[in-house]
Amino acid sequence: xxxxxxxxxxxxxxxxxxxxxxxxxxxxxxxxxxxxxxxxxxxxxxxxxxxxxxxxxxxxxxxxxxxxxxxxxxxxxxxxxxxxxxxxxxxxxxxxxxxxxxxxxxxxxxxxxxxxxxxxxxxxxxxxxxxxxxxxxxxxxxxxxxxxxxxxxxxxxxxxxxxxxxxxxxxxxxxxxxxxxxxxxxxxxxxxxxxxxxxxxxxxxxxxxxxxxxxxxxxxxxxxxxxxxxxxxxxxxxxxxxxxxxxxxxxxxxxxxxx
Amino acid sequence: xxxxxxxxxxxxxxxxxxxxxxxxxxxxxxxxxxxxxxxxxxxxxxxxxxxxxxxxxxxxxxxxxxxxxxxxxxxxxxxxxxxxxxxxxxxxxxxxxxxxxxxxxxxxxxxxxxxxxxxxxxxxxxxxxxxxxxxxxxxxxxxxxxxxxxxxxxxxxxxxxxxxxxxxx
Amino acid sequence: xxxxxxxxxxxxxxxxxxxxxxxxxxxxxxxxxxxxxxxxxxxxxxxxxxxxxxxxxxxxxxxxxxxxxxxxxxxxxxxxxxxxxxxxxxxxxxxxxxxxxxxxxxxxxxxxxxxxxxxxxxxxxxxxxxxxxxxxxxxxxxxxxxxxxxxxxxxxxxxxxxxxxxxxxxxxxxxxxxxxxxxxxxxxxxxxxxxxxxxxxxxxxxxxxxxxxxxxxxxxxxxxxxxxxxxxxxxxxxxxxxxxxxxxxxxxxxxxxxxxxxxxxxxxxxxxxxxxxxxxxxxxxxxxxxxxxxxxxxxxxxxxxxxxxxxxxxxxxxxxxxxxxxxxxxxxxxxxxxxxxxxxxxxxxxxxxxxxxxxxxxxxxxxxxxxxxxxxxxxxxxxxxxxxxxxxxxxxxxxxxxxxxxxxxxxxxxxxxxxxx
Numbered sequence: 001x002x003x004x005x006x007x008x009x010x011x012x013x014x015x016x017x018x019x020x021x022x023x024x025x026x027x028x029x030x031x032x033x034x035x036x037x038x039x040x041x042x043x044x045x046x047x048x049x050x051x052x053x054x055x056x057x058x059x060x061x062x063x064x065x066x067x068x069x070x071x072x073x074x075x076x077x078x079x080x081x082x083x084x085x086x087x088x089x090x091x092x093x094x095x096x097x098x099x100x101x102x103x104x105x106x107x108x109x110x111x112x113x114x115x116x117x118x119x120x121x122x123x124x125x126x127x128x129x130x131x132x133x134x135x136x137x138x139x140x141x142x143x144x145x146x147x148x149x150x151x152x153x154x155x156x157x158x159x160x161x162x163x164x165x166x167x168x169x170x171x172x173x174x175x176x177x178x179x180x181x182x183x184x185x186x187x188x189x190x191x192x193x194x195x196x197x198x199x200x201x202x203x204x205x206x207x208x209x210x211x212x213x214x215x216x217x218x219x220x221x222x223x224x225x226x227x228x229x230x231x232x233x234x235x236x237x238x239x240x241x242x243x244x245x246x247x248x249x250x251x252x253x254x255x256x257x258x259x
Numbered sequence: 260x261x262x263x264x265x266x267x268x269x270x271x272x273x274x275x276x277x278x279x280x281x282x283x284x285x286x287x288x289x290x291x292x293x294x295x296x297x298x299x300x301x302x303x304x305x306x307x308x309x310x311x312x313x314x315x316x317x318x319x320x321x322x323x324x325x326x327x328x329x330x331x332x333x334x335x336x337x338x339x340x341x342x343x344x345x346x347x348x349x350x351x352x353x354x355x356x357x358x359x360x361x362x363x364x365x366x367x368x369x370x371x372x373x374x375x376x377x378x379x380x381x382x383x384x385x386x387x388x389x390x391x392x393x394x395x396x397x398x399x400x401x402x403x404x405x406x407x408x409x410x411x412x413x414x415x416x417x418x419x420x421x422x423x424x425x426x427x428x
Numbered sequence: 429x430x431x432x433x434x435x436x437x438x439x440x441x442x443x444x445x446x447x448x449x450x451x452x453x454x455x456x457x458x459x460x461x462x463x464x465x466x467x468x469x470x471x472x473x474x475x476x477x478x479x480x481x482x483x484x485x486x487x488x489x490x491x492x493x494x495x496x497x498x499x500x501x502x503x504x505x506x507x508x509x510x511x512x513x514x515x516x517x518x519x520x521x522x523x524x525x526x527x528x529x530x531x532x533x534x535x536x537x538x539x540x541x542x543x544x545x546x547x548x549x550x551x552x553x554x555x556x557x558x559x560x561x562x563x564x565x566x567x568x569x570x571x572x573x574x575x576x577x578x579x580x581x582x583x584x585x586x587x588x589x590x591x592x593x594x595x596x597x598x599x600x601x602x603x604x605x606x607x608x609x610x611x612x613x614x615x616x617x618x619x620x621x622x623x624x625x626x627x628x629x630x631x632x633x634x635x636x637x638x639x640x641x642x643x644x645x646x647x648x649x650x651x652x653x654x655x656x657x658x659x660x661x662x663x664x665x666x667x668x669x670x671x672x673x674x675x676x677x678x679x680x681x682x683x684x685x686x687x688x689x690x691x692x693x694x695x696x697x698x699x700x701x702x703x704x705x706x707x708x709x710x711x712x713x714x715x716x717x718x719x720x721x722x723x724x725x726x727x728x729x730x731x732x733x734x735x736x737x738x739x740x741x742x743x744x745x746x747x748x749x750x751x752x753x754x755x756x757x758x759x760x761x762x763x764x765x766x767x768x769x770x771x772x773x774x775x776x777x778x779x780x781x782x783x784x785x786x787x788x789x790x791x792x793x794x795x796x797x798x799x800x801x802x803x804x805x806x807x808x809x810x811x812x813x814x815x816x817x818x819x820x821x822x823x824x825x826x827x828x829x830x831x832x833x834x835x836x837x838x839x840x841x842x843x844x845x846x847x848x849x
Binding site for chain 3: 140179227233241
């Protein structure tokens with residue numbers, strides 16, 4: 001039994017190690033403490049609401065959020081805006097609907113059931129407006145990058161003057177956390193760029209953290225439920241395992257005495 | 260002593276079975292619940308209809324939760340006819356006042372209560388609706404009068420948001 | 429099958445059983461005499477059955493919501509993750525379930541290799557097992573394509589292009605597989621169909637696998653033939669059922685940990701980017717469970733030979749019962765084989781490791797050495813070892829080992845007592 005567990009453990013840790021090594025280029029990302037990390041991690045509501053504000057005022061002019069609906073903003077485990085707030089947010093966007101009775105498309109104020117309005121009609125339009133680079137959709141962006149939240153958080157603060165010897169084309173910027181260090185997005189954040197309604201000081205660091213938290217939620221909207229359910233499931237499994245273990249001992253004792 | 264031992268063993272096995280059964284139940288539920296309407300379907304549970312261009316004596320059909328809803332702006336004759344019916348004559352007695360809060364507007368799920376076909380407008384023996392599938396006749400209030408359908412056509416939850424807009428659901 | 433004829437007690441039972449002997453089958457399964465010294469490495473058969481059922485059930489559920497269309501597949505997966513009730517849970521179980529399935533199957537296979545379970549008279553069980561393993565790889569690959577992310581798309585492109593290595597007809601086969609001139613919507617819909625089909629083929633083969641097992645009965649850690657039923661065996665129920673259940677629960681704790689706390693660690697981040705035929709990801713890596721074979725493929729500089737080497741690495745296993753010339757099953761009594769066995773385990777792990785690394789420089793060299801060793805193990809070491817090695821005397825029975833004095837036997841007995849709790 002001991003041997004058995006030892007071997008299983010070795011194999012698991014080997015596999016785990018392989019996955020760590022997947023991230024071939026190891027960069028030291030900026031560290032911050034994320035409230036949603038760990039088995040009991042939860043989102044910081046206020047950070048999510050502020051993060052939405054940063055996304056809305058800064059990112060959303062180029063980056064779409066196509067799998068998210070306005071109704072999600074009210075959902076438990078998310079920013080938990082009140083229904084009235086979310087309705088007001090939705091109504092502040094114009095949504096294309098139709099065709100109407102005359103067969104024409106028309107614009108109407110957004111509703112909770114609408115998906116987030118996209119900044120561009122399509123990917124080609126997005127590329128055309130951004131010098132050929134497509135600003136990626138942000139809904140699952142955190143999960144689509146090897147470094148996850150730490151990467152996004154660092155990237156937003158990683159703009160620097162290029163070291164001597166590195167020449168940059170027009171519309172290309174130097175970022176020490178970007179893969180290959182060249183990025184087509186210019187530095188977006190500057191101190192005091194947005195005015196937080198809760199009075200939080202909008203430093204670059206604060207905004208980067210808030211918007212990254214928001215992006216983590218858009219990528220994993222059920223994270224809190226998952227953590228909660230996982231804890232219950234594992235506690236349950238451990239209890240059942242103990243019960244089965246003693247049942248097993250009892251049952252096997254019937255023949256052990258004979259042997 | 261021996262008896263006590265068996266009892267304890269029985270308790271252990273019973274507890275194991277019981278705890279195991281709870282787990283099986285907890286696993287089965289998500290597999291069942293996934294077939295219930297999902298969050299995006301639930302979000303579309305209400306719809307708003309502009310009725311400003313609807314004239315008296317006309318019906319429009321709108322889609323709500325995947326089913327047709329008849330919105331009929333009734334004429335005075337139709338209203339009078341609907342109100343004059345005696346309760347005893349009805350298979351499923353309901354007053355017209357209870358079905359149309361504003362007598363001019365009848366908002367009704369356009370689904371025959373027999374087996375779910377969509378009845379035809381202004382057809383049948385009672386100047387209301389007629390279901391072509393199995394011959395159910397409905398009156399000007401959408402109540403079943405003749406044929407196999409068991410109940411009147413259903414009235415969904417709705418309200419006037421303003422003078423020209425009805426919100427269904 | 430059973431030694432004695434089973435006759436149901438009730439009249440109805442007898443009436444039914446005379447017409448369809450389901451009760452006889454159930455009785456056979458519960459009474460099935462099992463060696464009592466089976467250790468925990470033997471619980472993975474039950475665990476694998478659990479994995480298969482989990483994958484089928486969660487897969488059916490996902491298929492109710494998934495849309496097999498190039499334009500909608502990615503979105504429908506996000507729909508499952510966001511909107512469908514418990515959709516995220518079901519998908520994470522299915523995605524991580526594939527990894528857990530392979531983890532269990534590798535342990536199962538390596539258990540077989542250690543204790544010589546593939547040897548006469550169990551060759552058919554072993555070969556059916558290899559077919560199941562092949563089908564599992566096919567199912568896993570096809571399933572990985574369905575979310576239509578970048579890794580899905582490029583994985584599909586790379587793997588289907590392997591067929592182009594076939595002389596003359598290769599290109600034609602690839603176009604036929606694609607249903608077009610590249611991986612596209614027709615490819616996705618057929619992959620979905622096949623992904624749906626294969627688990628049921630596996631299920632059928634599992635029935636055959638177990639059937640074939642029940643003819644000679646289980647092998648055991650001592651690797652000796654045992655009389656059944658006898659003092660050396662216990663009825664499958666409750667003894668083995670409860671032990672398998674205990675091991676399964678431990679396995680489920682690991683499984684749950686992945687599903688609830690690190691659901692994406694076994695996947696690749698690029699698969700959360702929607703498929704784009706214009707951009708190839710920087711590193712294309714298959715899922716971890718295919719890495720050793722991927723390493724073998726890449727270690728051969730020739731395209732066709734690479735594919736042949738990779739396929740041979742799997743098919744060579746089917747010939748194993750005849751390549752291993754030793755009459756003694758269990759490695760417990762083959763000290764030299766035991767050392768080579770652990771070298772093989774290390775070799776496969778190394779292959780897996782270099783499979784995840786870029787195919788260049790030192791990694792490529794290591795991959796080549798490890799590939800060569802893999803084949804040498806099966807083609808040279810095993811056949812020679814059977815004739816040359818000095819083995820330890822094998823006891824005649826599990827309960828009454830009559831060969832006293834041997835220190836290794838003491839170890840064997842020790843293991844035995846551990847096994848029996």
